[in-house]
Amino acid sequence: MTSVANFWAVIPAGGAGTRLWPLSRAGAPKFLHDLTGSGRSLLQATVDRLDPIAEGRVLVVTGANHRDAVAVQLPDLSDEHLIAEPSPRDSMAAIGLAAALLEREDPDAVMGSFAADHVILDDEAFAACVRDAVAAAAEGWLVTLGITPTHPATGFGYIHVGAPIDGVPAHHVLEFVEKPSVSVATQYVESGSYSWNAGMFVVKPTVLLDLLAESDPDFAADLRSIAQGGADAMAEIWPTLPKIALDHAVAEPAAAAGRVAVVPAGFDWEDVGDFASLGDLLDPADSGALTVLGDESLIQQSQASGLVIPASGRVIAVIGLDDIVVVDTPDALLVTTRERAQDVKAIVAALREAGRTDLV
Amino acid sequence: MTSVANFWAVIPAGGAGTRLWPLSRAGAPKFLHDLTGSGRSLLQATVDRLDPIAEGRVLVVTGANHRDAVAVQLPDLSDEHLIAEPSPRDSMAAIGLAAALLEREDPDAVMGSFAADHVILDDEAFAACVRDAVAAAAEGWLVTLGITPTHPATGFGYIHVGAPIDGVPAHHVLEFVEKPSVSVATQYVESGSYSWNAGMFVVKPTVLLDLLAESDPDFAADLRSIAQGGADAMAEIWPTLPKIALDHAVAEPAAAAGRVAVVPAGFDWEDVGDFASLGDLLDPADSGALTVLGDESLIQQSQASGLVIPASGRVIAVIGLDDIVVVDTPDALLVTTRERAQDVKAIVAALREAGRTDLV
Structure with a gap:
């Protein structure tokens, strides 16, 4: 190049x-x-x-x-x-x-x-x-x-x-x-x-x-x-x-x-606009597995698919959930589905309205 | 009495x-x-x-x-x-x-x-x-x-x-x-x-x-x-x-x-054997709402039902999930469903096997 x-x-x-x-x-x-x-x-x-x-x-x-x-x-x-x-x-x-x-x-x-x-x-x-x-x-x-x-x-x-x-x-x-x-x-x-x-x-x-x-x-x-x-x-x-x-x-x-x-x-x-597109990016073949962005040793799973991001260092157990999205950070946790990934925006707006600007 | x-x-x-x-x-x-x-x-x-x-x-x-x-x-x-x-x-x-x-x-x-x-x-x-x-x-x-x-x-x-x-x-x-x-x-x-x-x-x-x-x-x-x-x-x-x-x-x-x-x-x-029976206990009428055991002000939700336990002080957002179970503690997080509440036992066994006795 x-x-x-x-x-x-x-x-x-x-x-x-x-x-x-x-x-x-x-x-x-x-x-x-x-x-x-x-x-x-x-x-x-x-x-x-x-x-x-x-x-x-x-x-x-x-x-x-x-x-x-x-x-x-x-x-x-x-x-x-x-x-x-x-x-x-x-x-x-x-x-x-x-x-x-x-x-x-x-x-x-x-x-x-x-x-x-x-x-x-x-x-x-x-x-x-x-x-x-x-x-x-x-x-x-x-x-x-x-x-x-x-x-x-x-x-x-x-x-x-x-x-x-x-x-x-x-x-x-x-x-x-x-x-x-x-x-x-x-x-x-x-x-x-x-x-x-x-x-x-x-x-x-x-x-x-x-x-x-x-x-x-x-x-x-x-x-x-x-x-x-x-x-x-x-x-x-x-x-x-x-x-x-x-x-x-x-x-x-x-x-x-x-x-x-x-x-x-x-x-x-x-452009990785939301967790659904991030999931597509990380698992383009849609393997039906649980994709982990981060330290896989933190994840315990059983019959789960979707995306989990362990960004707080804590152990995360996911059992029996399809197309789940779990994003774990030190001060806030998101649990949703890939289908509902767009709605995260509304949560951020609600937090801002509630005065939790420390979290958004 | x-x-x-x-x-x-x-x-x-x-x-x-x-x-x-x-x-x-x-x-x-x-x-x-x-x-x-x-x-x-x-x-x-x-x-x-x-x-x-x-x-x-x-x-x-x-x-x-x-x-x-x-x-x-x-x-x-x-x-x-x-x-x-x-x-x-x-x-x-x-x-x-x-x-x-x-x-x-x-x-x-x-x-x-x-x-x-x-x-x-x-x-x-x-x-x-x-x-x-x-x-x-x-x-x-x-x-x-x-x-x-x-x-x-x-x-x-x-x-x-x-x-x-x-x-x-x-x-x-x-x-x-x-x-x-x-x-x-x-x-x-x-x-x-x-x-x-x-x-x-x-x-x-x-x-x-x-x-x-x-x-x-x-x-x-x-x-x-x-x-x-x-x-x-x-x-x-x-x-x-x-x-x-x-x-x-x-x-x-x-x-x-x-x-x-x-x-x-x-x-x-x-006898509150698992999170399904805990959910029943806390919401006996099965209201279809998200039951919170703990500080409700920590929960942001949209179209969710089930049980969430905010035991780490972190904010938890739950979007678009029915009969979900989220249990958030300072060093470990569980995400499952009421239907799969029994299977939590296997996660504990897996953690013990993995040498994570600090978590069980």
């Missing part, structure tokens, strides 16, 4: 992962956890995946309250490449600031933005897609990676893929579409011309900021001012930035203008 | 309660726990129930390793009335030693032996039965309390009840029978002439020991020697005593000889 000249990996490390409570917390969100049993957190695995391509040119954008935890997990990351957002302003501000900083640091940079909490196991296939995306981005395209859908998921947005683009290894993006209904998703998957939108973008920093400037010139100017002005500018300007996703601020209008390209990505990709 | 002259309550406090793991442990067995949410352990509730009848004439026999825990739970119990068995020798030795001690302390004593880990909620009805049993015991009978069966249980022995005895408020016992099959149990219950054997005996100490002497004179003599000889005799003789249940050693042969009486007992009685 060889590096790609001038390629910078930008890793927005945000998102609470509420449906992964009580493992994921506001103070220790999903990306800080090892959800694959690899011994590396999702954030660390994301850096591991990008490092060979970026040769150490990695920039992480995270919330100020997670800055220290990120620094501990990524000891090789220099201070100036670990950007702490004073407050959450959504993805356009986070990735746009990275673009503004890179525009100054490396005028030839091509940046690729990849969330810190996704799981991709095939590093080689990923690198090949990134390389193609960089080639297209170098020609001025805003490039996204379009994940080949494996089922009619309703939890993701989709990318309507058009014809190949002459001269670059990518296709036109006809349109980004919001999360569909099951019937629409089924049509998308059967058509063969839709990909999942995993929020991965490869683009030259200046192209990204100039696209933003077309719809919101102040926003783009503010990001460049922060990059130039340092800490004082950050403190003053950041809180005034619009809270908007990069998809809405830039990608959708740019697609409408025919300026977005997509590289088809065939590798397995998981 | 008035006291009964010369009545002594003897409380054998033993039994591991393996099927109530991880709440019940070898080091903290069932009788030391509050299983009703009353704020009193089963042992304390047993003493509370007997104290008004016995006016403080209470004697507890327990294992040496539980002596200190019993003393903490029963601060009013004097040292000489808290008897520590150096090793477990089954119920004949435990109750027989109490009889030998009482024979010396109070020649007019009538003793009643009641296990420390049973649940009886109607103290008045219980006291009325004990009073009748004492009246019969004073006439020289070995008296048992026969629980009116509410269903064809196969987990208890049964008492075949005969005709009323002239002059005392009790019936003849025709026979003690072992745990029956379901079909036999059904016949017993339908016949109306069988009671559950809850192992409750009321008898004059000398009568009990003399009955024992008829089948095993050395055993009876040894118990009397320990009562006379104190600590040295205990250390020397106790380990040589036969391991046999009082039922086999005395009650069954005495019944065959027509010397056992039974007082019909209509009060609700539970």
